[in-house]
Amino acid sequence: MSYTDRIPPADLAGYKVIKDWENYYENFLQAFEKHNPHDDISNAKLTVENKIFESDVFFTGEFKPHIKFLNCYFQGDIKFYKCQVQNDLSINHSLCDGELFVFGTSEFTDEFNLINLILGRQIYVEGGTFHKCRWNFLENATVKIAGGDFDELNIGYWGGAKLRELTLHNLKTSGYIKISGENTDIEHLSIFQSSKDLEISIEDINVNVLSVYRYRNEDGFRLINIKPLPGPQPSEISIAESYMGKAEFYSLDLTSFESVTFYNSHLIDTTFVNIKWNYKIRALKGFGIGLNAEEQLLPGKLKQLEEDWFAKNINSEPLREDPVVIGYFINLRETFRQLKFALGKQGDLINEQKFHTQEMLAYDKSLRLEDDFWTTVIIKFSYWFSDFGQSFTRPLIALLVGHFALLMVLISFNGIDGLHISFIDADSDGFRIAIDKYLFLINPLRKLDDSFSGYTIIIDVLMRIWSSYMVYNLIRATRRFIK
Incomplete structure (x- = not known):
């Protein structure tokens, strides 16, 4: 089915069928030279409007005039091969049944703009030299950049873009690439490999899956105000096996994404500004990355x-x-x-x-308990009794409850004269003495008590150690915001 089927029958008469783009262009050059023999062809403007191209539109050789396609239908492909486009070239409000392909031998000296373009297949850029490129696409297009030197490539410039897939394979890519626009919706944005002369900025877009895999940030990488886009896969931000260098992350709500994964990546020098963190970050490769058999089974094992x-x-x-x-x-x-x-x-x-x-x-x-017993015990104690220095209530409760338990053990060994545990002979004087001893013995810095002997000395030492540890955790918690 061709996009030309969308043309209302009443409007079809307003379109002209072009069978051969090269002949069409040659006729234009001849007409210009005939009517303007003394003018420079580079000042000419060729506006191709309301045309239907039945075959591939092939750009090869030298193109000097300003060229603009407006409201055109391409039933084949649009290809750029060994061409030098010296002035601006734009394709506006047009539809292409095939793909737009740019070979690495192409050169665009001025602007190359794609405005509200609808593609049946994809745009594939193998390479080339570009000045300014401002692109936006409609109806879930697929864009793959596998090379090229861009002074500036801005995807989403003309009011946003609707993309099924956008892939930046950066090994042969250089320059500046910007993906922006609050009306830019991308189902799957993938960034691979690295180029020492490439700067990437992703700003204000909506994305279902953002995957950064084996990317090396050399020249600049910015991620600003990215929001999740509902899609067939759970929303995800994934950075795997990448060197982020001095990347910059601004105004991200990571809790709004269903999955955030960082795997084997260098993040130490990354700048994070105004980030709402998802503390359930996982160390997995993200969606769309080839997984071996063990990696495929791992999420199920973790869930179980x-x-x-x-x-x-x-x-x-x-x-x-x-x-x-x-x-x-x-x-x-x-x-x-x-x-x-x-x-x-x-x-x-x-x-x-x-x-x-x-x-x-x-x-x-x-850690395996049998392999590193004491490290495991220390970590668990630090978590249970202080949340690694972040909780004030945990050590306070542990201090009061633990010291009470040790006091009961001390009394049961007759370590305090005149006190014993009894529910029948309980009296207020005994309770008052017990409270006094409880508060006195909770001080780890108190003087040595000569009345203790045997097992009671061990219990006294345990009381001092327990109180000291919990007091330390209390002090640590109160100072956790002090550098």
Whole structure:
């Protein structure tokens, strides 16, 4: 089915069928030379309006005039091969059944604009040299940039763009690429490989899946005010196996995306400004990236493991010992460590400590108890009794409850004269003495008590250690916003 079928029968008479673009262009040159023998052809303007091209439109050779296609239908492909376009070229409000292909031998000295273009297949840029390119597309087009040197490529400039897929394969690409516009909707935006002379800026767009894979940021990468676009896949931001360098992230609400994944990437030097963080970041490769058999099974294993932990299912131990699962938590710990470090350098103490907590929890899940018993115990104690220095209530409750339990043990060993545990002979004087001893013994800096002996000395030492540890956690929590 051709886009020409959309032309109302009543309007069809207003269109002229062009069978051969090259002959059409040659006729224009001859007519211009005949009527303007002393004028420079580079000052001429060729407006191609209301035309239907039955075959491929092939640009090859030298094109000097200003060329504008307006309201045209291309039933074949539009191809640029070994051509030099010296003045501006634009394709406005037109439809193409095939694809627009730019070979690496093409050169555009002036602007190359695509305005409200509808493509049946895709635009594929293999390479070439470009000045300013301002493009927007309608009806879920596919755009693949696999090369080219752009002074500026702005996708979404003319009021936004509707794209099914936008791929930037940067190995042979250089210059400046900007993807922008609050009316720009992209289902799948993929960025691959690197070029030392390429700067990318993604601003104010709506995207369902943003995938950055094996990308190396050399010249500049900015991500500004990106919002999720509902689509066939859960909304996702994924950065995998990439060196982000001094990338800049501004005004992102990561909690609005259903999945945020950072995997084996360098993030320490990245700048984060006004970010609403999703603390459930995962260390997985994102959607659309080729996965091996183990990587395909990993999300299911993690989901099952999470359900088992929540249900306290003892049968989760085989999954807990799975090398692939352990490797995942090692990668996750590294991701949180880098985010913690990056935010600490920027003075974001709150999120720095949040990610420190996530780092320690991931570290705990990457350890086997039998392999590193004391490290595991220390991490668990730090989490249970202080949330890694972020909780004031946890150490306070632990101090009061733990000290009370030790006091009961001390009394049961007759460590305090005149006190014993009894529900029958209880009296107010005994309760008052117990309260006095409770408050006195909770001080870890009190003088040594010669009345203790044997087991009661051990209990006294345990009281001092417990109180000291909890007081330290209390002080640590009150100072967590002080650098």
